[in-house]
Amino acid sequence: MATHVNPGSAQAGDHGTIHREVSPEQQTVEQRLVDSVVASFGACQDPRLQELMVSLVKHLHSFIREVRLTEEEWGVAIDFLTKAGHITDEVRQEFILLSDTLGASMQTININNQAYEGATEATVFGPFFVEDSPAIELGDDLAFGAPGEPCWVEGTVTDTDGTPLAGARIEVWEADEDGLYDVQYDAGKRAGRAHLFSAADGSYRFWGLTPTPYPIPNDGPVGKMLDAVGRSPLRASHLHFMVSHEGARTLVTHIFPEGDPIGRKDTVFGVKDSLIKRFERQPAGTATPDGRVIDGTWSRVRFDIVLAPVDV
Numbered sequence: 001m002a003t004h005v006n007p008g009s010a011q012a013g014d015h016g017t018i019h020r021e022v023s024p025e026q027q028t029v030e031q032r033l034v035d036s037v038v039a040s041f042g043a044c045q046d047p048r049l050q051e052l053m054v055s056l057v058k059h060l061h062s063f064i065r066e067v068r069l070t071e072e073e074w075g076v077a078i079d080f081l082t083k084a085g086h087i088t089d090e091v092r093q094e095f096i097l098l099s100d101t102l103g104a105s106m107q108t109i110n111i112n113n114q115a116y117e118g119a120t121e122a123t124v125f126g127p128f129f130v131e132d133s134p135a136i137e138l139g140d141d142l143a144f145g146a147p148g149e150p151c152w153v154e155g156t157v158t159d160t161d162g163t164p165l166a167g168a169r170i171e172v173w174e175a176d177e178d179g180l181y182d183v184q185y186d187a188g189k190r191a192g193r194a195h196l197f198s199a200a201d202g203s204y205r206f207w208g209l210t211p212t213p214y215p216i217p218n219d220g221p222v223g224k225m226l227d228a229v230g231r232s233p234l235r236a237s238h239l240h241f242m243v244s245h246e247g248a249r250t251l252v253t254h255i256f257p258e259g260d261p262i263g264r265k266d267t268v269f270g271v272k273d274s275l276i277k278r279f280e281r282q283p284a285g286t287a288t289p290d291g292r293v294i295d296g297t298w299s300r301v302r303f304d305i306v307l308a309p310v311d312v
């Protein structure tokens, strides 16, 4: 009986895919099922929902057929999703972690925040933003006692023509030197985060902490998956920003220190070259921009933020 490479499989050696041969009769059985599932969405009244469901089913079946999924593997996948559901609650979102570690979050961000003439690039949101961060004034410290090396952060917020944007809301959040966010200690704790507003000339400045690498929460099924495939759970060091201003596209981004040991191996694929900044370490005793005396070393970084117009 003639055999054929199953549909959807890659060329020999491409991405390591192993070809398996499937008889024409078997292909007909499999394709008939795909066709009937696709047809089951024929009466859907919402065209976008219909497009999403049909495409999802086609890709899902194509994956199952390409890898010739075993029933045991199907069971492992169901068990994985069940565990992801069980560990998910108001503060722990395992499905977003899964999306992040498969690059699906970053791809969705790429599609929805397309590059715009010199505007600052976006990256992943992450799970640790909270709505009620403390307000600080320009030049204040957002550490609120979180441990870590002090870092002076300054820059401007402008539109893509270079016009300063006064009163832009700048939300900043970051992990402490032990790699933990405030909410990981206690849901009500607020430290290592704040919001402030840009001045009339678009400038902003604050004290934060020099970012350090830390692992994503890896005590659940996503951590096990990373372990099983030999991937590190570490994120490149970063400082989160969300910047908004009327008439501008809200920017969710990070900055990453140049020379970071994790760098491009960031486990959620969030690093973009334009977001890598020079954090200059200052020896102990160096005068700070606001005349403070700091016992140990500190660092400083400049991050000029350019917001794209809304609806681009």
Ligand code: BEZ
Pocket: 097, 100, 124, 125, 126, 127, 128, 216, 217, 235, 268
């Ligand atoms: C974070 O930046 O903290 C983060 C982002 C994605 C997944 C987990 C953590």
Ligand code: FE
Pocket: 126, 128, 174, 175, 238, 240
């Ligand atoms: Fe983070």
